[in-house]
Amino acid sequence: MPFRTCDPEARRRLNAPAGDRATPLRRDGGASAAATASEEEAELVRRAKDDPSAFGRLYETHYQSILNYLYRRTLDLAAAEELTSNTFFKALRGLPGFEPRPSVRFRSWLYRIATNETRMYWRSRKSRRETPLPSDENDLPRIT
Secondary structure (H helix, E strand, C coil), X not given: CCCCXXXXXXXXXXHCCHHXXXXXXXXXXXXXXXXXXXXXXXXXXXXXXXXXXXXXXXXXXXXXXXXXXXXXXXXXHHHHHHHHHHHHHHHHHHHHHCXXXXXXXXXXXXXXXXXXXXXXXXXXXXXXXXXXXXXXXXXXXXXX
16 A cells, blocks of 8 residues: 655655665665765764864754654644754753764764653643633532
8 A cells, every 4th residue: 555645745755766766775785875874974973072063064964854753743843843952952962972883873862862852841741731720610510
């Protein structure tokens, strides 16, 4: 059964032959392409540790995917944008302690931060949930 979507552009990309898709892993050397991308990302992280302005490239690379991830978790664009901002701020603050390894890439670390931000968002919403008080005595349910 084909994947259904309203977006014609997304449908076109999904239905395109495998050779026409822009994917990071290709049959003609996908493992080496992934390794190169991982090494490139690790180099960007190393540079961003010394020069916070280099963090901008990491931000531009991952912003849209983190925003989409958080929007799918909150279904509120304003909240997703706020959580995305918090995610990148915490990543920038925690960058000196981050060590890229083959098992833990920067992207994975960002998603972990975003997941934690989502949990904190829902936890705070749960604790702030208020029950409306009745306006007068006639609004109270009767116990018989």
